[in-house]
Amino acid sequence: MGYEISFGARVRKSVFFDKTVENGVAAFSVYNHMLMPTSYGDPVAEYWRLVSGVSMWDVAVERQIQLQGPDAEHLARLLTPRNLGEIVPGQGRYVPMCDHDGRLINDPVLLPVEKDRYWISIADSDMIYWARAIAAERGLAVTVSEPDVSPLAVQGPKAIEVVAGLFGAWVRDLGYFAFREIEHEGIPLVVARSGWSKQRGYELYLMDGSKAGQLWDIVKDAGEAYEIKPGCPNYIERIESGLISYGADTDDDTNPFEMGLGKFVDCEQEVDFVGKEALTKIRDEGAKRRFTGFFIDAELPVMAQEKWMLSHGGDTAGFISATCYSPGLERFIGIGLVSNKIADGEGALVAATPYGEVPATPASLPFPVPWQRFRH
Amino acid sequence: MGYEISFGARVRKSVFFDKTVENGVAAFSVYNHMLMPTSYGDPVAEYWRLVSGVSMWDVAVERQIQLQGPDAEHLARLLTPRNLGEIVPGQGRYVPMCDHDGRLINDPVLLPVEKDRYWISIADSDMIYWARAIAAERGLAVTVSEPDVSPLAVQGPKAIEVVAGLFGAWVRDLGYFAFREIEHEGIPLVVARSGWSKQRGYELYLMDGSKAGQLWDIVKDAGEAYEIKPGCPNYIERIESGLISYGADTDDDTNPFEMGLGKFVDCEQEVDFVGKEALTKIRDEGAKRRFTGFFIDAELPVMAQEKWMLSHGGDTAGFISATCYSPGLERFIGIGLVSNKIADGEGALVAATPYGEVPATPASLPFPVPWQRFRH
Numbered sequence: 001m002g003y004e005i006s007f008g009a010r011v012r013k014s015v016f017f018d019k020t021v022e023n024g025v026a027a028f029s030v031y032n033h034m035l036m037p038t039s040y041g042d043p044v045a046e047y048w049r050l051v052s053g054v055s056m057w058d059v060a061v062e063r064q065i066q067l068q069g070p071d072a073e074h075l076a077r078l079l080t081p082r083n084l085g086e087i088v089p090g091q092g093r094y095v096p097m098c099d100h101d102g103r104l105i106n107d108p109v110l111l112p113v114e115k116d117r118y119w120i121s122i123a124d125s126d127m128i129y130w131a132r133a134i135a136a137e138r139g140l141a142v143t144v145s146e147p148d149v150s151p152l153a154v155q156g157p158k159a160i161e162v163v164a165g166l167f168g169a170w171v172r173d174l175g176y177f178a179f180r181e182i183e184h185e186g187i188p189l190v191v192a193r194s195g196w197s198k199q200r201g202y203e204l205y206l207m208d209g210s211k212a213g214q215l216w217d218i219v220k221d222a223g224e225a226y227e228i229k230p231g232c233p234n235y236i237e238r239i240e241s242g243l244i245s246y247g248a249d250t251d252d253d254t255n256p257f258e259m260g261l262g263k264f265v266d267c268e269q270e271v272d273f274v275g276k277e278a279l280t281k282i283r284d285e286g287a288k289r290r291f292t293g294f295f296i297d298a299e300l301p302v303m304a305q306e307k308w309m310l311s312h313g314g315d316t317a318g319f320i321s322a323t324c325y326s327p328g329l330e331r332f333i334g335i336g337l338v339s340n341k342i343a344d345g346e347g348a349l350v351a352a353t354p355y356g357e358v359p360a361t362p363a364s365l366p367f368p369v370p371w372q373r374f375r376h
Numbered sequence: 377m378g379y380e381i382s383f384g385a386r387v388r389k390s391v392f393f394d395k396t397v398e399n400g401v402a403a404f405s406v407y408n409h410m411l412m413p414t415s416y417g418d419p420v421a422e423y424w425r426l427v428s429g430v431s432m433w434d435v436a437v438e439r440q441i442q443l444q445g446p447d448a449e450h451l452a453r454l455l456t457p458r459n460l461g462e463i464v465p466g467q468g469r470y471v472p473m474c475d476h477d478g479r480l481i482n483d484p485v486l487l488p489v490e491k492d493r494y495w496i497s498i499a500d501s502d503m504i505y506w507a508r509a510i511a512a513e514r515g516l517a518v519t520v521s522e523p524d525v526s527p528l529a530v531q532g533p534k535a536i537e538v539v540a541g542l543f544g545a546w547v548r549d550l551g552y553f554a555f556r557e558i559e560h561e562g563i564p565l566v567v568a569r570s571g572w573s574k575q576r577g578y579e580l581y582l583m584d585g586s587k588a589g590q591l592w593d594i595v596k597d598a599g600e601a602y603e604i605k606p607g608c609p610n611y612i613e614r615i616e617s618g619l620i621s622y623g624a625d626t627d628d629d630t631n632p633f634e635m636g637l638g639k640f641v642d643c644e645q646e647v648d649f650v651g652k653e654a655l656t657k658i659r660d661e662g663a664k665r666r667f668t669g670f671f672i673d674a675e676l677p678v679m680a681q682e683k684w685m686l687s688h689g690g691d692t693a694g695f696i697s698a699t700c701y702s703p704g705l706e707r708f709i710g711i712g713l714v715s716n717k718i719a720d721g722e723g724a725l726v727a728a729t730p731y732g733e734v735p736a737t738p739a740s741l742p743f744p745v746p747w748q749r750f751r752h
Contacts, residue, residue, distance in 0.1 A: 002380060003380065003401065003402065003403060003404055004378060004379065004380065004381065004402060004403040004404075005379050005380065005381035005403065005405065006403045006404065006414035006415065006681065007681045007682065008405065008611075008698065009621075009623075009625070009681070009682065009683035009697040009698060010405075010621055010622075010623040011405060012683075026380060027379060027380040028379055028380075028381060028382065029381065029382040029384065029386075029387060029406070030387065030405070031386075033500070038382035039380070039382065099505065099508050099512070100508065100513075101508075101512075105505055124386060124409070125502050125505065126502035127505075128628075129475065129501065129502065129505065129506045130505045130506070130509055132475050132476065132477075133475070133509035136475070136476035136477075137476075137509070137510070137514070245385075245386055247385075247386040247409060248385040248386035249385070252504075252521075305382065305385070306383065306384070307385035307388075321385040322385060
């Protein structure tokens with residue numbers, strides 16, 4: 001392609017921006033009204049580093065929505081259909097969020113920082129307004145704000161060595177989505193075992209934007225022995241792993257059951273969470289679409305970053321939201337949202353692409369790549 | 377600069393995308409999760425065309441939030457502090473939106489399409505979730521959706537000739553923000569007198585995305601006699617005119633009084649709109665900051681698309697959200713949000729820029745450029 005991205009005050013820069021430039025960032029997208037690095041020039045090399053080594057990512061675009069006050073826990077429970085059971089500070093969870101009609105509106109990670117203070121680490125939609133609306137309409141005693149917190153991800157099988165080497169052996173015992181608040185060389189951080197890949201990884205939630213350059217250099221130096229390099233949320237790995245990208249894989253009428261997130265919807269819990277009635281109905285009726293993988297028997301670009309409509313025998317069948325050449329499987333694959341009835345029927349679906357019509361055969365997620373992968 | 381923008385399903389393409397490519401689009405930003413053309417390669421030439429000729433813009437990123445149903449009017453009145461008085465289908469209005477704490481969360485145009493059907497033509501924040509939250513929490517009988525509507529703007533002093541030539545002499549009598557629904561060569565449209573410039577302009581709200589190419593060509597052909605060319609919301613003209621860019625000129629704690637929008641806040645009306653109590657308090661206490669222009673006596677880039685912090689005597693004073701070289705005034709100007717106390721004090725403020733500290737002297741908006749300008 002080769003179109004330039006415009007800068008301006010409306011789209012904020014990350015606190016790590018200068019460091020990403022210094023390290024050769026080549027492309028950006030916009031995510032939560034911020035510039036998000038998407039390439040350092042060689043996405044396939046970045047893929048191999050992610051699945052076999054270690055990579056560091058500016059993911060400050062994962063903004064935190066902070067809920068603070070006596071009703072913070074109550075609001076957190078209202079905002080997700082997931083049954084949060086006992087909430088333990090220091091143990092995060094993946095918490096899909098739905099509106100009153102059961103539509104998926106974000107799929108963030110909830111971090112209970114303290115008893116009365118929560119962070120929601122959001123995907124790409126303006127959940128600060130949403131959380132404020134629900135809190136205010138219900139008269140809750142909670143302040144909803146965006147704190148000075150910017151995550152830096154360290155991802156890949158060698159990430160554990162880098163992060164444990166920096167902060168101590170306790171990092172090795174962190175369970176999935178567990179986190180700990182620390183100070184390191186004067187830098188206030190939350191160290192969490194998390195990240196948008198299925199490789200073992202960590203996210204360092206920097207709590208003082210003025211120390212971004214210092215943190216970046218510390219991580220880069222510590223990773224040198226493991227050949228760490230800057231990278232980005234990886235387009236190829238996320239397709240192989242079937243990780244959801246909210247807003248790409250979803251449309252305006254997607255429910256969590258369609259996305260394979262039914263296990264995070266508990267309509268039997270006592271909490272009267274937003275969307276309970278609608279989700280109960282959708283659950284009882286059964287989802288009509290599903291998020292699935294596809295094998296695509298055609299020659300395509302290595303990363304065709306486009307949305308393609310799917311059909312079957314002339315009928316609309318859904319859409320493909322991302323395709324790539326899978327280095328792990330050595331063939332073209334994709335992910336998308338498709339009608340159950342059609343996916344369960346006979347024959348391949350047809351994707352309408354700029355490269356002509358190509359056949360797409362449904363396949364289970366995640367794709368069976370041969371290397372180590374942590375399942376969450 | 378020169379960074380590439382990444383594509384992908386998460387950031388949608390406009391229905392006019394192919395036409396903008398065919399016409400030489402050079403750069404994009406992202407607005408409401410969509411690609412927004414921001415340059416065809418020569419922004420200064422685009423400026424001159426806008427203030428003296430006619431320009432056509434893909435502004436499909438101005439998404440419409442449709443409120444439909446018996447409570448549509450009630451919801452519209454709840455969503456803005458503006459007193460809507462008598463609502464007449466066909467007459468749009470600029471309607472700042474605030475949250476319960478009186479913070480500005482969008483500054484859209486409201487179009488009453490029919491008695492029970494409204495469009496909110498939004499700036500860059502996810503107001504569909506907000507509108508749905510308020511509607512559902514209050515149990516209103518209204519459906520909130522995003523219809524297949526994509527505005528194409530025709531802006532500049534010669535826009536009236538192009539649009540009246542195409543659709544008829546009635547266009548000349550359209551008052552500001554008035555609109556009419558028509559069909560032209562089989563294309564369903566709403567023709568409105570509006571647009572994000574202070575030149576006389578129109579927006580054609582295309583109601584069938586599949587006819588985008590056809591509409592583009594019709595407008596381009598009709599504009600040929602007036603030397604129409606593709607352009608974009610113009611960075612320079614909007615600074616001279618003091619037009620607000622939500623998200624650029626505002627921060628997370630900006631109220632409408634600060635932005636000079638106090639005339640659109642009616643706390644005495646009967647409607648119990650969202651934010652009424654908070655806005656009454658802010659009104660009574662008086663705004664502490666104001667949106668203002670600046671004269672900048674320094675050599676800067678023609679368009680320095682960055683946010684700069686302002687100080688005065690070592691104290692934080694606010695920020696500048698956009699600066700440019702004004703062809704109309706032949707000097708550097710900017711806009712920003714600054715503490716009243718400091719703006720009313722003595723001496724220039726100081727902006728911290730990558731080009732060193734530069735003096736910034738408050739100036740009234742809009743800037744006194746010498747040419748014709750329509751005041752709304």
